[in-house]
Amino acid sequence: MKSEPHVSIRTYALVFLALLVLTGLTTAIAFLDLGGSINTMVALAIAVGKALLVILYFMHVRYSDKLTWVFAAAGFFWLLILIGGTMDDVLTRPQLPPSTASVPAQDYPR
Amino acid sequence: MSKVEPFQAHHFDDVEQQHEASWLGMWVFLATEVMFFGGMFAGYFVYRHWYLQAFAAASNHLDVLLGGINTAVLICSSFTVALAVHSAETDRRKPLIAFLLLTIVLGLVFLGIKFYEYHTKFEEHLVPGSSFSFEVSLARPAEIFFSFYFAMTGMHALHMIIGIGLMTALIFQARRGRFSSFYYTPVELTGLYWHFVDIVWIFLFPLLYLLGRHL
Secondary structure, eight states: OOOOOSSOHHHHHHHHHHHHHHHHHHHHHHTSOOOTTHHHHHHHHHHHHHHHHIIIIITOGGGSOHHHHHHHHHHHHHHHHHHHHHHHHHHHGGGSOOOOSSSOOOOOOO | OOOOOTTOOTTSSSHHHHHHHHHHHHHHHHHHHHHHHHHHHHHHHHHHHHTHHHHHHHHTTSOHHHHHHHHHHHHHHHHHHHHHHHHHHTTOHHHHHHHHHHHHHHHHHHHHHHHHHHHHHHHTTOSSSTTOOOOGGGHHHHHHHHHHHHHHHHHHHHHHHHHHHHHHHHHHHHHTTOOOSSOOHHHHHHHHHHHHHHHHHHHHIIIIIITTSOO
């Protein structure tokens, strides 16, 4: 199918530079102590930003029809359920009241 | 009824429908790949939560410099793939072949560095198994970290090897003149695959190499 180039070389180059800068940034920030889980949050936020740049520009999703958006988003939506649902369980286990069952619940690992 | 092109398969009404079917099919495949790697990521998050200290200590045995260089190499290769697709879109065969070749070279550089890292881990007895050795109080959970490390980077490397094979096939087809600005779907879809593999690494790098520096 005949088509015009989706994205200009200039746009590709800008995205490429942004990805390299973000890689440097996330590495530099890893050596700063932001305290507790903030380091994790920042690193994951930068990774999500980089992934979005790749998906939107390198993978042309920004220039694609709505159906492609749905297909691309579906994978990540299910990933969110997978990880969110799992961590929802794992993170809240310590908050449960002690079991009253006669058989002791298996201790979760430390 | 539009003109039937030689590259149109008989079960499609026209080339646009054929292209859309291929394009969406690739996205469905990539969604399954997200789930495939997602299972390992979910497992990683659970065990990282349970064994935070051991994961940090084990993560500090990875080489941030090599991991960072490999991240940059992979981003460069995504850029060259994007330029290869652009060359196909604009009907330029020589640049298409050149950018595909460059992508393969960058992919091999990545795998070479990865091989060197694996080699170092063997020498340092950080490969899970009977010869694994680590600070005694953290040894078992550190072994779990390295199991995730080898499983995730190993599956990622396997995807790179497959990608390099696909690129090689594309080069042969491009040399035979199979692609033009009218038909370059295989180039486009292989590009999607390569970018996906890049995205997996974009998450693996901070989670495995960086998050142990500060918790």
